[in-house]
Amino acid sequence: MSGDGDSSVAEVVERELQLLSPAGRSSRALAEQLLDPEFTEVGASGRSWDRQSMLSALPVMEGAADDGPRYVPSEMTGTVLAPGIVHLTFETLLDGRRDRRSSIWRKLDDETGWRMFYHQATPVPDA
Structure with a gap:
């Protein structure tokens, strides 16, 4: 991959890392900037999420507290x-x-920038 592809991936990685951080999870304003209006997710629990339910839940989910996991x-x-x-694609470790x-x-468009449209998490079974 070269040129615009590299910069697009780099921008998306930066935004994904923001969503994984306590600051990104606890700030509704930041999460609203990062989640697409048509966002959907299938969580590791198997639960389906839409944008509004995710925006409401993010601040109290694991990984949102500065002093937590x-x-x-x-x-x-x-x-x-x-x-x-x-x-x-990536893996995460949490607690x-x-x-x-x-x-x-x-x-x-350039004004809104990159937004997460879809996310899925799948638990990795213990070895």
């Missing part, structure tokens, strides 16, 4: 699927629990 991401890679569409994650980000 934090997400530790690893193996984050991204692929540009089409202009304005990036797919990220001893590992999940495999997949996010699709889209950029509709």
Whole structure:
């Protein structure tokens, strides 16, 4: 990958890391900037989320408190699927629990920038 693809993936990785941080999870204003209006998620629990339910829940979910457990991401890679569409895959560790994650980000215009359109988390079973 070269040129615009590299910068698109780098921007999306930066935004994904913001959503994983306590600051990103506890700030509704920041989360509103990062989640697409049509956002959906299938969580590690199997629960389906839409944008409004996620915005309400993020501040009280694990990983939102400065003094609590934090997400530790690893193996984050991204692929540009089409202009304005990036797919990220990675793993997270949070308080001893590992999940495999997949996010699709889209950029509709330069004003709003990259926003998470879809996310899925799948628990990694103990070895």
